[in-house]
Amino acid sequence: MTLGPTVRRIIGLPDAEDWEQRRAKRGKPKRGQHPASGGPSAAVNPWETAAQQLKEQRPAPASASVPAALAATPAPGPAPQPAAPWVTLDERSGSAFARRLGRGVLWTLVGAFALLGAKSVLLPKQTPAPAQSAAPAQAGPAYPAGEAQAVAARYARAYLSWDEAVPETRAAALAAVLPEGADTKTGWDGKGKQDVLAVEAGTVTPAAQKQARVRVDVLVRAAPAAPPKKGAPAAPVLPASWVGLDVPVVQAAGRVIVTGPPGLVGIPAAGPKAPELTIPEADVAFGEQTAETVQKFFAAYADGGDVEAVTAPGASVPPLPAGVSLVEVASWTADKGSGPDRTGTALVTWRTGGAQLEQTYRVELTRVTSADAQRWQVAALHGGTA
Incomplete structure (x- = not known):
């Protein structure tokens, strides 16, 4: 029968918890002594200490000198055992499986990174070279x-x-x-x-x-x-x-x-057919404005005349050789445009060698400005229509 706390106080018995604390104090070995022999020990074995505590916690046999009430009192329950230094887990538990799985995944990643690093060192990635145009063949020296x-x-x-x-x-x-x-x-x-x-x-x-x-x-x-006989007519040239x-x-x-x-x-009797050439659009008003300038220039240009008075400053237009005279400027057409430099086409007829020759010129005009006026003068001259 278990005595309650009130009965224990009346009889004068200690509480179960106090009983256990007192017993633990009596059974606790002094510092530096072995739990069993009480002598000094270099190290304390936790297994021996736990066994000694279990022995001390066993109920003692009832003695004759103890009152009957105390003898009839059941021994207090065993004191709680001290916690073991480690906890044994079942290997089949979920925590052990998770731990093993995590370790496996970790080592797998470490191995994969190690393989990738070794591959990058031993077999570096070869970046394809950018496409390059084929190098032109080195030509030898040009033929003289x-x-x-x-x-x-x-x-x-x-x-x-x-x-x-x-x-x-x-x-x-x-x-x-x-x-x-x-x-x-x-x-x-x-x-x-x-x-x-x-x-x-x-x-x-x-x-x-x-x-x-x-x-x-x-x-x-x-x-x-040579004539075959003397007196025979000479062969024609x-x-x-x-x-x-x-x-x-x-x-x-x-x-x-x-x-x-x-x-x-053989030599071809005629050249190939000429391509269709684009004719510049004409500026009629500008052509009429500069017609007198062009006429004066060609008159001075013929027969070795002085052309400096009718050409722009810095222009170089050598005169024609002696024996060439101007018949007429048959036409003058100015190209459409703007600005201080303009171009046009002149059709000119010359007299030379007892005959008349009609020729074409491209005339470049520039605007010359002075303090009180401005005028157009010839800056350059080229034969033909190109």
């Missing part, structure tokens, strides 16, 4: 077109000139532009006579191995044949004609030479 034209022109003049009376003249002229030891007759049979009146070198077409083909136009006139010549040349030892006989080629 000017020298090739000069050599071809000299060769064409010598090649198409001959005189059976003095064949050595032709041979000497050809030797200067042929390879050493080449045949200076180059296919001529040594007969007849022909003169070259003009030579015009044209297009140079480069080929392999530093070769090229030069187009040359030559104006030739054959001399009349043949008209001059243009012939084309393709001259093969090669660059060797720092100069250009002719490699062999050329080929005669």
Whole structure:
């Protein structure tokens, strides 16, 4: 039977809690003593201490000297055991599973980052290079077109000139532009006579191995044949004609030479059809305003006249040679525009060599301003419509 707190106070027994506290104080070992032997110990074993406390908390046997009431009183319940230094968890519990899962995820991330770092070091990402335009092929030095034209022109003049009376003249002229030891007759049979009146070198077409083909136009006139008998009328003078010549040349030892006989080629009788050209819009009012200025300029321009008085300051327009006179300025058309510089087209008729020639000019005008007036004067002059 369990005695209540009131009965215990009446009888003079201590409370259960006080009883346990007193018993704990009696059983508590002094500092530096072993819990069992009471002697000094270098270290306290928590397991031995817990066993000693359990023994002390067991109920003592009833003695004869104890009153019956006290003997009949049940021993107080065991005192609460001290908390263990650790708590054992069931490995199948949710907290253990969460802990293991978190550790697994953490180590997985660490491993993944380690692999990515090693890959970036061992196999760096190769950024594709930006697209670049194909580098132009390095062209070699330009073919010496000017020298090739000069050599071809000299060769064409010598090649198409001959005189059976003095064949050595032709041979000497050809030797200067042929390879050493080449045949200076180059296919001529040594007969007849022909003169070259003009030579015009044209297009140079480069080929392999530093070769090229030069187009040359030559104006030739054959001399009349000698009369077969004395007293016979002289043969008529043949008209001059243009012939084309393709001259093969090669660059060797720092100069250009002719490699062999050329080929005669025809010359077109007419050029190709001209494209449709845009005609500037005319400014009629400005054309009428400047017509007298243009007329005075061409009058001074002809026959070596003084043009400084009718040209703008700083303009350079050399006069025509003597023997050319002005017939008329057939037309003057000013282009539409604005500002101090204007342009127009003049159609002019000249007299020269006993004949009249109609020619076209592009005239540039500029406005010259003085203290008391302003006027238009010629700044530049170009032949043709371009």
